Amino acid sequence: MSAHAATADGKQLNYLNCEKGLWSWIMSIDHKRIGLMYLASILSFFVVGGVFALLVRAELFSHGKTLYGPDDYNVFFTLHGVIMIFLFIVPGIPATLGNFLLPLMIGAKDVIFPRLNRFTYWLYLFGAAIAFCAIFMRLDTGWTFYAPYSIQNRWAVVTATAAAFFLGFASILTGLNFLVTIHNMRAPGMTWGRLPLFVWTLYASAILQIVATPVIGITLLLLLLENTMGIGIFNPAAGGDPVLFEHLFWFYSHPVVYIMILPAMGVVSEIIPVFSKKPIFGYKALVYASVGIAAVSFLVWGHHMFVAGMSNLSRYIFSFLTFFVAVPTAVKVFNWVSTMYKGSISWDTPMLYAMAFVFLFLIAGTTGVHLATLGTDAHYHDTYFVVAHFHYTIQGGAVIGLFAGLHFWFPKMFGRMYNEKVAKFAWLFLFIGFNGTFIPQFILGMEGMPRRYYDYPIEFEPLHRISSIFAFINAAGYAMVLGNLFYAVFKGKKCEENPFHSLSLEWTTASPPIHDNFVQIPRVTTWTYGYGAEHAAEGEAVH
Amino acid sequence: MGHHESLPLGHTHFAEPEQVYHSAKFGMWVFLATEVHLFGALFCTFAVYRWRYFEDFQQFALSLNWRLGGLNTIVLLTSSYFMVRAVDAAQKGLNKKVNSFCNLTLLCALTFLVVKFFEYRAKLILHEPPIFPHSHIFYGLYFTMTGIHGLHVLLGMGAIWWLKMRAKREEFSVTYYTPVEVVGLYWHLVDVVWIYLFPLLYLLGGLA
Numbered sequence: 001m002s003a004h005a006a007t008a009d010g011k012q013l014n015y016l017n018c019e020k021g022l023w024s025w026i027m028s029i030d031h032k033r034i035g036l037m038y039l040a041s042i043l044s045f046f047v048v049g050g051v052f053a054l055l056v057r058a059e060l061f062s063h064g065k066t067l068y069g070p071d072d073y074n075v076f077f078t079l080h081g082v083i084m085i086f087l088f089i090v091p092g093i094p095a096t097l098g099n100f101l102l103p104l105m106i107g108a109k110d111v112i113f114p115r116l117n118r119f120t121y122w123l124y125l126f127g128a129a130i131a132f133c134a135i136f137m138r139l140d141t142g143w144t145f146y147a148p149y150s151i152q153n154r155w156a157v158v159t160a161t162a163a164a165f166f167l168g169f170a171s172i173l174t175g176l177n178f179l180v181t182i183h184n185m186r187a188p189g190m191t192w193g194r195l196p197l198f199v200w201t202l203y204a205s206a207i208l209q210i211v212a213t214p215v216i217g218i219t220l221l222l223l224l225l226e227n228t229m230g231i232g233i234f235n236p237a238a239g240g241d242p243v244l245f246e247h248l249f250w251f252y253s254h255p256v257v258y259i260m261i262l263p264a265m266g267v268v269s270e271i272i273p274v275f276s277k278k279p280i281f282g283y284k285a286l287v288y289a290s291v292g293i294a295a296v297s298f299l300v301w302g303h304h305m306f307v308a309g310m311s312n313l314s315r316y317i318f319s320f321l322t323f324f325v326a327v328p329t330a331v332k333v334f335n336w337v338s339t340m341y342k343g344s345i346s347w348d349t350p351m352l353y354a355m356a357f358v359f360l361f362l363i364a365g366t367t368g369v370h371l372a373t374l375g376t377d378a379h380y381h382d383t384y385f386v387v388a389h390f391h392y393t394i395q396g397g398a399v400i401g402l403f404a405g406l407h408f409w410f411p412k413m414f415g416r417m418y419n420e421k422v423a424k425f426a427w428l429f430l431f432i433g434f435n436g437t438f439i440p441q442f443i444l445g446m447e448g449m450p451r452r453y454y455d456y457p458i459e460f461e462p463l464h465r466i467s468s469i470f471a472f473i474n475a476a477g478y479a480m481v482l483g484n485l486f487y488a489v490f491k492g493k494k495c496e497e498n499p500f501h502s503l504s505l506e507w508t509t510a511s512p513p514i515h516d517n518f519v520q521i522p523r524v525t526t527w528t529y530g531y532g533a534e535h536a537a538e539g540e541a542v543h
Numbered sequence: 544m545g546h547h548e549s550l551p552l553g554h555t556h557f558a559e560p561e562q563v564y565h566s567a568k569f570g571m572w573v574f575l576a577t578e579v580h581l582f583g584a585l586f587c588t589f590a591v592y593r594w595r596y597f598e599d600f601q602q603f604a605l606s607l608n609w610r611l612g613g614l615n616t617i618v619l620l621t622s623s624y625f626m627v628r629a630v631d632a633a634q635k636g637l638n639k640k641v642n643s644f645c646n647l648t649l650l651c652a653l654t655f656l657v658v659k660f661f662e663y664r665a666k667l668i669l670h671e672p673p674i675f676p677h678s679h680i681f682y683g684l685y686f687t688m689t690g691i692h693g694l695h696v697l698l699g700m701g702a703i704w705w706l707k708m709r710a711k712r713e714e715f716s717v718t719y720y721t722p723v724e725v726v727g728l729y730w731h732l733v734d735v736v737w738i739y740l741f742p743l744l745y746l747l748g749g750l751a
Contacts, residue, residue, distance in 0.1 A: 029553060109557040112566045176573050184566045185558065210573055214581035222588070222687065229676045231683030233588060239680055244591060248584055516554055 107187025175209030264401020276343030385445025436470025604748025
């Protein structure tokens with residue numbers, strides 16, 4: 001197929017129109033189409049998970065029973081967690097933007113194992129289908145499946161853990177595919193030192209996916225065997241230890257938050273130099289910080305069990321190591337701010353999201369230090385403070401990062417532009433709604449409101465009401481964002497090939513890209529981040 | 544389905560054969576790393592409970608038949624030898640030899656599973672009273688660890704069967720033998736895991 005071939009009616013051929021029909025999507029091994037299918041899937045699950053969140057917030061609007069009973073409440077917050085974690089944010093940025101962009105950014109025609117990529121997507125959907133069965137079985141353990149509550153022969157747990165096993169397998173295979181692709185598929189001249197920072201963060205999170213996920217896989221399998229055959233490992237009645245489950249669970253589930261957040265950091269590192277018209281500040285430091293965060297993330301899981309029975313020495317060590325995560329994270333924030341310093345900043349929507357990310361993630365990180373501190377954690381443990389901290393990292397970080405990337409690469413994906421005014425307005429809604437939802441939860445947590453409780457003393461009602469009202473504003477923001485983007489996919493204005501004037505490799509090909517990505521494999525001769533007049537020479541776009 | 548023109552497009556010359564060969568091997572090594580972590584968590588769990596219930600673990604280890612376990616160790620090591628010969632034959636493009644060494648590897652794998660079946664039967668059916676996974680954490684771990692390992696043996700047999708079919712169709716040559724190498728790597732891991740399982744479960748309590 002020639003690159004500039006056109007269809008009969010004179011349209012340019014690209015990856016979207018080069019083949020037609022549902023079957024051509026189902027069987028596609030094109031990383032761009034698989035990325036889009038992941039995107040459609042995870043955003044659908046995001047909406048479902050969001051509806052459960054709103055149900056929870058609606059119930060908490062008033063002291064006592066508001067809408068439904070405590071058993072339903074347990075089910076709804078569990079489903080919110082399970083869907084958001086396993087179906088939405090773990091595949092998250094890597095499976096969507098990563099799939100779409102990784103080969104384009106390193107100058108390849110596809111990932112190294114395109115068929116494995118297709119298999120991975122369908123494995124993910126299969127896991128999602130099983131997970132949805134658990135919804136109808138009223139899973140109510142919370143997304144953490146803590147024993148011994150989860151081992152009382154509960155088929156909902158068996159179903160959910162089986163689902164998580166398949167979803168975890170899909171996550172491992174995506175990580176494996178990306179890791180080998182980054183090693184072996186880089187275009188000539190795309191050296192490790194020239195690799196875009198988004199690719200570096202995909203690399204770091206791929207390592208986490210590969211190393212950490214098998215541990216949760218086997219842990220959930222043990223839980224499944226516990227529920228079906230009673231092997232006794234997590235059952236205190238048989239001499240087993242429920243805290244061992246927590247250790248194994250968090251050995252994966254702490255690194256997994258970095259699987260969620262690292263690619264978002266990569267997205268922000270791509271956006272900020274483009275809209276500041278300055279080269280990224282401290283490229284190497286950002287690379288080392290990504291790899292550093294990935295490495296340290298394996299050594300901090302114990303901070304989830306500071307009050308679950310642990311020796312003082314272990315507490316000191318885990319506390320110290322947890323503080324240590326703040327160092328590479330702070331390095332990143334300083335580098336982003338330094339990139340903006342004296343830049344000529346334009347306030348397009350992607351930049352607004354990137355700025356929101358830096359601001360919200362700063363709050364997320366600093367409140368994390370409160371939780372790493374042994375003295376304060378004893379007070380904050382399992383309160384709304386933890387809930388708010390977690391949502392600042394994951395919604396304020398990973399989700400905002402995903403939407404930053406979607407707004408930034410939207411013209412790349414579809415060759416069209418969304419309505420900029422609606423996008424900015426929606427951003428404002430999101431930003432205000434999000435902070436309004438979770439700042440009261442920080443205060444509630446400090447005052448002692450435990451997480452996952454159906455009811456609370458009447459004194460807590462005003463803050464709960466504020467939180468619930470802003471949660472709906474937050475949701476309205478998301479509805480606007482999704483509506484705006486969805487409309488633009490079909491009806492958005494056609495835009496130029498590189499509307500934001502990025503110098504990165506993925507923008508040197510057509511938008512939307514042709515089926516083979518590049519007419520011929522590019523030869524990379526310069527660094528990606530040579531923005532600004534004084535850097536024009538070293539940053540000539542690569543062809 | 545089946546209409547050739549409706550099949551999805553692959554990418555034209557998306558990677559060099561050399562690149563695919565190295566990537567497939569690298570990919571398998573990475574996958575083996577995930578397997579090591581999967582079994583690693585099990586070994587870690589075993590260590591925790593062996594330390595906690597030391598005397599029970601010593602005593603129950605004696606109830607396992609170390610002779611059958613030892614026999615299976617020899618059987619699996621032999622199977623790995625045949626696998627290596629299959630890889631060697633594939634690199635030389637000798638498809639008939641690949642086929643026969645795959646057959647010998649499969650025979651060893653089957654022997655392993657048959658021996659395992661008799662071991663399980665001795666516990667679950669013949670023993671009085673029967674020993675189940677829920678009888679004690681030691682047996683919970685024994686059945687889980689050997690069961691998951693047995694599942695890996697089965698999957699490996701499927702992969703070797705697939706190699707055998709391809710060798711029958713004369714698909715391997717001096718320039719193309721990637722699948723044989725990659726399956727070989729996987730099969731050795733299955734072997735290595737057993738090499739750790741055997742002393743941990745059968746021998747640590749002494750010989751009965």
